[in-house]
Amino acid sequence: MKVDLIITNAFVMTMEGQGVGLIEDGAVAIKGNLIQAVASTQEILANYSTExxxxxxxxxxxxxxxxxxxxxxxxxxxxVAQDMHNWMQVGLWPFQKHVTLEDNITGSMMNIIEGIKAGTTTFCDYDSNMNKLVTNYVKVGARARVAELINEIPNDIGDIPVGELYPFHPEIGQRKLQNNLELLEKWHGAENGRITAMLGPHGPDMMSLELLQEIKELAVKYDTKLHMHVAQGDREIDQIEKRYGKRSIAFLDEIGYLNERLLAVHLTEATKEEAEQVAKSGAAMINCSGSIGIIDGIVPPILEFLEAGGTAALGSDQAPGNNCNNMFNEMKFVSILNKVKTRNPATFPAHLALRLATIESAKAVGLDHEVGSLRAGKKADLVFVDLEEPSMSPVITQPVRNIVPNLVYSAKGSEVESVMVDGKFIMKDRKLLTVDEKTVIRNTQIAANQISEKVQAEAKKLKSPLLTRMENGEL
Structure with a gap:
């Protein structure tokens, strides 16, 4: 049978089965945007031909x-918001209130490029102005599963003292909800199915009960998932307890949110029992170890969630908190932090972390029929890792293999040589093929300078510990 491309003589990690499905002398046959076959080089060459x-x-x-x-x-x-308490109000908000839509678009493209260069092919992007940001994925050629951030809170929320109830504005919520519905109707299935959409309620503390119920009903109508922060911090728990007299998980259970549609992001403040409850409900968990570790100094209960039979995924969250959007970083963090938390070096082995960034993640977000593993019929979304980089050398295959531990504990992401999405290379030999990386970085710097000038004009009001450390010569 003739195909468009045959890749031979590789270590092929399929992520099929219970482990990583490694074929030591493997090959992949690709036709159009689909994987035609995955097997040994000898078998593929015997059954397929190509130019x-x-x-x-x-x-x-x-x-x-x-x-x-x-x-x-x-x-x-x-x-701009690291190494401090109340990172959102104290660190992020003084800058974020000066960010324009164009700044959002510019910074978004930079983040996407960062992810692609470190092997990310699918981005579950969850933000405001998503109808504009999604065009970056069209340009760069990555796969995206997008949602609009829906809430009823005003833009000056960062000025509200910690502990006060957030004011809700129904007109804000309806505008953002309509943006999300436009995203679903215009972009779901676009670009040959490369772009898909979900609903994105910001969090149970960020909107009224009425809007939460409306979004839940729309999720059934559109048959889509709900990407939502859940128990993401003590601020959320405090808001929910003051409004409803109970914690977030109990509240969401009461209003019918705990089911297979829910992608529960973070669960930072969830107890063991609450994590188990979410897992048993069929909802998935998205764990962002780097972000929550830096922002809150907490290791979320992902082990308890997995032990209760839940499906979990990894995410990088956002650059102002986590600093980097690199899934190699997240694999390493989730494994090491949970080893430390349990005081057990056997906790969270490397292959588990790798599955949570590939096939388990695909299951969690509802894309496992298309991506997350390499097998015939799935989309040709591939990453090529250079095993001759120092961080991946030497390669040992007998009596044990070291590729998986090295990917998780040693690799930095720079080992990624080429990236293919939907059967097309979007990065080859470490060069992006669809956008001009240097131009994007220059534009990002120009925009950041303009934002910084506006914040500098209000420096007397700035309470960021980073400013104090800089004045003390520490930064």
Whole structure:
């Protein structure tokens, strides 16, 4: 049978089965945007022919990584809110209130490029102005599962003292909800199915009960998932307890949110029992170890969630909190932090972290029929990792293999040599093929300078510890 491309002589990590499904001398046959076959090089060459054959000796071919939770629209504010309490009000808000729509778009493209260069092919982007941000995915050629951030809170929420109830404005909620519905109607299934959409309620504390119920009904109408922060911090728990007299998980259970439609992001403040309840409900969990570790100094209860039979995924969250949007970083963090938390080096083995960034993530977000593993009929979303990079060397295959531990504990993302999405290379030999990376970085810097000038004009009001540390010569 003739195909468009055969990739040979590679280590092929399929992520099929219970582990990583590694084929040591493997090959992948691709026709159009689909994987035609995955097997040994000998078997593929015996059964398939092509006019284009790629020798991938000393390369690892694996499924593209999935970032199950990212806010690319605030990527332009990387590094402004670290090492402090109340990071949103004290660190992020003084900058974010000066960010324009164009700044959002510019920073978003930078974040997407960062992810692609580190092997991310699917981005579950969850932000405001998503009808505009989604065009970045069209340009760059990545896969995206997008949602509009729906809430009823005003733009000056950062000025409200910590502990006061958020004011709700129904007109804000309806405008953002309509933006999300437009996203679903215009973009779901666009670009040959590369772009899909979900509903994105911001959190149970960010909107009225009436709007939460309306969104739940719309999720049934559109047969889609609900991408939502859940128990994401003590601020949320405080707001819910003051409004409804109970914690977030109990409240969401009461109003019918705990089911297979829910992507529960973070669960930072969830107890063991609450995490188990969410897992048993069929809802998925998205864990962002780097972000929550830096912002809150907490290790979310993902182990308890998994042990209760839940489906979980990894996400990078946002650059102002996590600093980087790199799934290799998230795999390492989730494994190491949970080893430390349990005081057990056998906790969270490397293959588990790798599954949570590929096939388990695909299951969580509802895309496992298309991506997350390499098998015939799935989309050709592939990442090529250079095994001759120092961080991946040497390659040991007997009596044990070291590729998986090295991917999780050693790789930085720069080992990714090429990236294919939907059967097309969007990065080859470390060069992006669809956008001009240097132009994007220059534009991002110009926009960041303009935002910084506006914040500088209000420096006397700035309470950021980063400013104090800079004045003390620490930064």
């Amino acid at each position: 284009e054959q790629m020798d991938a000796k000393n390369k690892l071919i694996m499924p593209g990584l999935i970032d199950a939770h990212i806010h690319t629209g605030i990527g332009i504010l990387r590094g």
